[in-house]
Amino acid sequence: MTRITLVQGDITRQSVDAIVNAANSSLLGGGGVDGAIHRRGGPAVLADCRKLRASRFGKGLPTGQAVATTAGDLDARWVIHTVGPVYSTSEDRSGLLASCYRESLKRADELGARTVAFPAVSTGIYGWPMDDGARIAVTTVREADTAVEEVRFVLFDERAHEAFARQLP
Ligand code: ADP
Numbered sequence: 001m002t003r004i005t006l007v008q009g010d011i012t013r014q015s016v017d018a019i020v021n022a023a024n025s026s027l028l029g030g031g032g033v034d035g036a037i038h039r040r041g042g043p044a045v046l047a048d049c050r051k052l053r054a055s056r057f058g059k060g061l062p063t064g065q066a067v068a069t070t071a072g073d074l075d076a077r078w079v080i081h082t083v084g085p086v087y088s089t090s091e092d093r094s095g096l097l098a099s100c101y102r103e104s105l106k107r108a109d110e111l112g113a114r115t116v117a118f119p120a121v122s123t124g125i126y127g128w129p130m131d132d133g134a135r136i137a138v139t140t141v142r143e144a145d146t147a148v149e150e151v152r153f154v155l156f157d158e159r160a161h162e163a164f165a166r167q168l169p
Contacts, residue, residue, distance in 0.1 A: 002149065003149060006155065008154075011033060012039075012040040012074060014154055016150075017108070018113040019037065019076045019116075020080045021119075023061065023082060023083055025063065025083045027057065041072035044072035048069035052069070061081060063083045063085050064085065065083065066081065066100065068107045068110075068111060077113070078111055085097055085128075087126055087129070097128065098140040101118065109146055117154050118151060119156075120137060120163075134163040
């Protein structure tokens with residue numbers, strides 16, 4: 001059974017096996033969680049991302065997929081980069097958002113990661129409503145078939161923390 005825990009804070013300050021990055025498809029950095037991870041992870045993370053762009057992901061990482069790199073100077077062994085969907089009112093993209101959590105846990109299992117920290121993917125710059133983002137995140141992790149022992153959702157502010165807390169018993 002995977003334990004789900006909630007923490008309010010900065011995901012780059014977590015000590016876990018793997019930290020999930022709410023990346024963009026370029027894999028070359030951006031704002032929000034992505035910017036913070038590259039700042040604190042240092043050049044080794046970016047160097048790995050550039051290698052991925054030069055090899056398997058020449059056109060970038062597709063939405064809903066996940067790929068691992070070194071964690072550089074972060075207190076983790078790996079960063080798992082996943083690209084959330086941009087929220088849309090005209091199209092239901094929740095399958096893609098669920099896929100981010102599922103694919104990230106698959107990469108974690110392949111690596112043997114036992115503790116994984118997730119941000120609330122897509123709920124920042126990509127505009128996903130927090131309550132719905134929290135619902136998809138918690139439901140997908142609960143239903144996942146994974147050997148990960150702890151999934152830690154790291155929520156930046158109180159509003160996000162409360163939204164995730166409402167999804168747990
Ligand atoms: P996206 O582009 O997928 O929306 P963002 O990084 O903009 O990704 O935001 C995702 C969520 O992470 C938002 O709820 C945002 O408030 C939060 N966030 C931003 N920085 C951090 C951080 N350092 N640690 C944890 N959560 C963060």
